[in-house]
Amino acid sequence: MYEDDDWVERLRPEHGEREAAITELRSILLRGLSKSLNNRYGKQFSAEDIVQDALIRILDSLDQFQGKSKFITWAMTVATRIGISSLRRKYHEDMSLDAFASEDGFRVQIATEESAVVDESDKSELLEVLQRLIDDALTDKQRLVVRSFLSGYSTDGIAEQTGTNRNAVYKLLHDARVKLKTGFAEAGFSADDVTMALA
């Protein structure tokens, strides 16, 4: 295998050994992704297609490689994101879009009468607080992200449905979680109290 500087130089368009370097890189990525993506999200996939997309991205992004990791580690990181994103898109194709419907004002309702969690009476107060915090502390966007995430959508799947980006979706979900945790603390419930509701 090449050294890191060799990889970058050999993959540049003007280099005489570029095709050989691409062939070797393709083989390495194919081996890694065939293993790592297998059985993930329960979807069939073409590792060859994913590697082809990844190679295009890697070759276009060579200048972004800073040499702070091995070249292959960096390239596999790029390829993994492309592969996982592709699998997630397929996974979301069969899912209900109900969580994104706005008719109910993006309400998130704790169905206490049907919930096994609330069979124990000492949990009911905690869940009442949770419902109040969802209703009062979260924004519509935060409720939308929370309920679509709980419906099984990934953050990039939510981003695709809502026309935003994964980072923005993550921040909405993260801020919602922190708001709920803070709200519980203000209501006298520690993180341990909240976790015990799962016991």
Added chain:
Amino acid sequence: MKLDANQIAELIQLTATARSEDTIGCNGCFELMDQFAQAELEGRDVPQALEVVRIHIEQCKCCRDEYDALLTALREIEA
């Protein structure tokens, strides 16, 4: 939308494990993930500057999935 028991349990888990100190988001995590993986693969202590990656991966299921897949792929090609 009415949450079922499993969704309520997941929401409670998400709430209880929330950490306000996650500062990098998914984009920042992606930019540093190769360095974080490299340190972990080589058995080195992760530099303090990369601890933000660990915090984000703990908080973000999507990035955690990607990181898990990345380590699997890298271990496969090292084998």
